[in-house]
Every structure is written in C-alpha cells, then in structure tokens.
Amino acid sequence: MQSTAKIAFVTLRDSYITDTDCYHDKSNARLVEGLNAIYPGLSFVTYQDATRRKSYNHKLVVQRLYVLPFVNTFLNGILKSLAVYRMLKRVEAEHDLLIIQYPFKTPFAPLFLSKPVICHICSNLLSASTNPAKYSGVVGLAARAYAQLLHFWNLIMFKRANVRVVANGSELAALYRKSRITAAVSSSVKASEIIPPGEIQRRKGPFNILFVGRPSLEKGFDILLDAVRKIPHEFDFRLVFVGFNREEFLGLHQDRPVDTSKMQFLGYIPFSERLFDIYRSSHVLVLPSRSEGTPRVLVEARAMGCPVVASNAGGIPDSIADGTDGMMFPTGDSSALAAILSELLANEDRRLELAINGIQRVRTMTLENFLNIFVRIIDEQLGINERQLHS
Secondary structure (H helix, E strand, O other): OOOOOOEEEEEEEEEEEOOOOEEEOHHHHHHHHHHHHHOOOOEEEEEEOHHHHOOOOEEOOOOEEEEEOOOOOHHHHHHOHHHHHHHHHHHHHOOOEEEEEEOOOOOOHHHHOOOOEEEEEOOOHHHHHOOOOOOOHHHHHHHHHHHHHHHHHHHHHHOOOOEEEEEEOHHHHHHOOOOOEEEEOOOOOOHHHOOOHHHOOOOOOOEEEEEEOOOOOOOOHHHHHHHHHOOOOOOOEEEEEEOOOHHHHHHOOOOOOOOOOOEEEOOOOOOOHHHHHHHHOOOEEEEOOOOOOOOHHHHHHHHOOOOEEEEOOOOHHHHOOEOOOEEEEOOOOHHHHHHHHHHHHHOHHHHHHHHHHHHHHHOOOOHHHHHHHHHHHHHHHHOOOOOOOOO
16 A cells, blocks of 8 residues: 655665666665655655766666765765755655664764654664774774764664664664664565575585675674684585675785685675575575674575574674574684584585575565565654555
8 A cells, every 4th residue: 555655765875876867776775665665755865976886786766866965984974964964954844754774974964853754773883893803093992982972973863752763683772772663684585586495405516605795804704714714624615705806805815825716706796686596506605794783695695595604793693593594603703603614514404404494584584574664663653544564
C-alpha cells in the first residue's frame, strides 16, 4: 500500500551525479528504492563525488534529488555546517519526514530540524577511533577526542522528541539506549535471491578464502594475512580478494616482499550478480574487522551458500550465531582465525553444515525485513494507520 507522505532520505554515502542521472552504491540504493515504492514522493539527498564514476554503476531514480555541498572529511563537514544546514532546512520545509544516515559528516546541522526524523546509525565512531592500528600517538588522541565530541552531539540529537533511531546492531543500540532506538541487521539481499539449500554442493579444487572490502587496518586485512601464514602447509587454499587489484595490494607492502602465488585479485566489483557468483564459488568469506556495524557482506555471502568467519567486533554478533550459522574469533586474534580456517579446510562436512544453517538464518535478515523496520517507524512518526508490511 502506497502512501502520500513525503519522505527525504539523507545519506552519509556519496554519489556520482550527471546532468540527468544519479548513480549510487546499489546495496544502499535498494533500501532507498524499497522506501520509494511505498512512499512515491521520496527524495534523495546526497553528496556529489565525481571520483565515484567507476565505482557506482546503479542508476537511482527518485522523485527529487538534492545535492549537498561536497564534504570528504568530518573537519570539512564542520567548516560547511552552515551550507549543509540551509540545505537540510530547505528539504525539511518540502517534506514530512527525514531519514538521515549516521555518522553524518556535518553533525550540528540536523539538530535544528523540528519535523520527524529517523536517524540510521551505520557505524560506531567511538570504537573506530580507538583502533590502534589506524590511530596512534597524537593522532590517536585527536581522533578519540573528536569522536567523543561527535558522540556528545549525537546524544543530544537522538534524545530529541521528534527523533527515532535505527541502529545497525545491539552494540550501537546500547550506546544510545536512552533514545527511542531499534536495533537492526542491515541487509540488501531480497528473499527471492537466497539460494535453496539443495544448491550447496561439495567443492573440488583449491579452497577459496574470500575477502571483500578495502585492504585496510580497520577491516583487519593484516590479521587475515597473518592468519593464513599460520595455516599448515599441507592444506591447498587460495586467497580471493574483491575490492582492490594486485597493484594496489603491492603498493601497501613496498617495505617487504609478499608471496602472491596463492592470491587472486578481482578488483572492485559492485553489488551485482557477478558478486553473487563469487560468493557461490567461494568456500568461506572472512571478515576480520576491528570495527563494524552489521556488515551486509555477511548476509550476502550466507544467502549464496558461502559460510562466514568474522571477528566479534561491533554488531557482528547480532548477525552471526557463533558455531551455528558462522564462526567468530576474538578481534585481532590471527591465531584463532588460523585455527578456524584450518578446521574448515580439514572438514568439508562442517563447512557444509555452516552453509546450510547460514541460508536458514539469513531468511530473517532480508532487505524486506530491514525495510519493514523503517516503514513501521515512519508510519508511527507520521500517525499513518497500520499497513500490511511486506514479507
């Protein structure tokens, strides 16, 4: 059932915009498109980043498009607070409700909104700022101080009477527990895309260990590399990387030689059927992050029959039942990760068990489930009578 309510979706993610079209990350765009199907007057508010031309290939069609001043850092966001504030007030005047994704790079501007707002928190700046692999010394002190400042402003914003909050995972929900908050597992996978258990089969050839993301310390890329060095030599495996190419990888390891003979670099691949095929052909996905919300990649992989192994950082425990539909290890513990990978390499039955259980688990974590959370809160905020939610 469609609604005449006018909704504006303000994203923390940037877009590539031409004179006629807006291209955005497909995984995030699916949530926007789902809302647009129910609230046809939906508008999209985003940052323009011309460098995203090759990254974003999904054309997003909405009622209206608003372009915020380009903000590439939080410091830059503060400097452009007035311009962003003016844009948000204009958007507010023309809509009934705003959805704003956080961390918002101009944290002060939303404080002056009076109409209903839903704040969608995607990641934890406090835990990210304490990452010793990324921030240390004076830089670390500055990062933690700035994160505390943003947290303070968020506390004020999220407690406002006109605000409801959706948080990616219970860790974030607990952090802002004094607000009206709902914990959720972020997802972009439709129920119709989840493969049936019968399609999972034993796989021959090298054991493919898949990593999807940036080769950064925040994503625990160094932990993965350290872990595979500890896997017994008798096991035949291959590391498959999505998100960067071989040249980018070698550029990060100029100070020491790296053996890439067991590595396959597939470069950047957007959310697409091709990415789904890679999940389906992989034996396990590894996510060794030091800081996370509820990563969509964990849902995507399991939906395609690929078991997942992840650190217990942030909201990951909300997504995985350890030992049942995936496996977790203590954040930063490469030895524990190596032990889990060695177990799966040696025991195909155990890997298949995790794959089958993973498919069953993600049926509760579909895009439709995620969308329904927003629909319910929007209707509550606007006083719309209860509708039949999508399933």
